[in-house]
Amino acid sequence: MTETDRGIDTAPVRLAPGDPAPEFTLPDADGTPVSLSSYRGRRVIVYCYPAALTPGCTTQAVDFTASAGELAEAGLDIIGISPDAPEKLHTFREKEQLGITLLADPEKQVLTAYGAYGPKKLYGKEVVGVIRSTFVVDAEGKVEKAAYNVKATGHVAKLRRDLGL
Template sequence: MTDSATDTAPVRLSPGDPAPEFTLPDADGNPVSLSSYRGRRVIVYCYPAALTPGCTTQAVDFTAAAGELAEAGLDIVGVSPDPVEKLQRFREKEGLRITLVSDPDKAVLSAYGAYGPKKLYGKEVVGVIRSTFVIDAEGRVEKAAYNVKATGHVAKLRRDLGIG
């Protein structure tokens, strides 16, 4: 018996790879392009769903760290398959001050290897794989972390980057 889920395993990005370019709408419907961050480093983080406990923890933690990360030359962009309206509610409800973009067809999530088979409560499902990427000023992947934990991830990332 073949496992069809492994046939569709996502391609994983590694340090040195060019970061897949994207232009996606933010919570206000304005286009956000990765190329607009050239000359600065950017954290692109992929999360399954706005307004859920783990994703809220992660977004609130990124918001709390945003000032320190910005001082260190890092911007933050969160990518999820949520529609723009849901991102707007998420931002307002949680007081988020980071850029959230909508990828409803999951093309960008797939290009980053952040959509595909994963384990959820012991079952194999296909969905968004919580992942974080640090993209350098030239648009190359500096760090790629897959299957990250929502809780404590931002603190670990800051330690790994030598910030704070």
């Protein structure tokens, strides 16, 4: 009997630089399918967050939107992925005037493939949920940077520094 058979969650797979970024096609806030492969030839920031319309996730999305122009000039597009439905993402985008691509992964398959869904500590307790994570995918579709358990506040500024922007 394995740990999974006994109901014990094992740690999620973690991506590392050089790994192929898991391919995906997910609906955006308007329900339009968006594929990672459509970004080939450009670098893309894929960030995973727990829930739209929450304080930390709003801070992070607003920070990414504020930096979107500078990141685009540096050849980086931005995709945010959460388990929210497209309708909630649409509300989030409109309410916060977000200028980034938000994708819905209600089945959590992409979040799991990126190692961004699994056991985590929340207020001192172990829970299963979205692990706030950010990945930079290069123009060929390989992971350039992978950061897990990032903080919502100040993360975009740190990422920009790490990227030399």
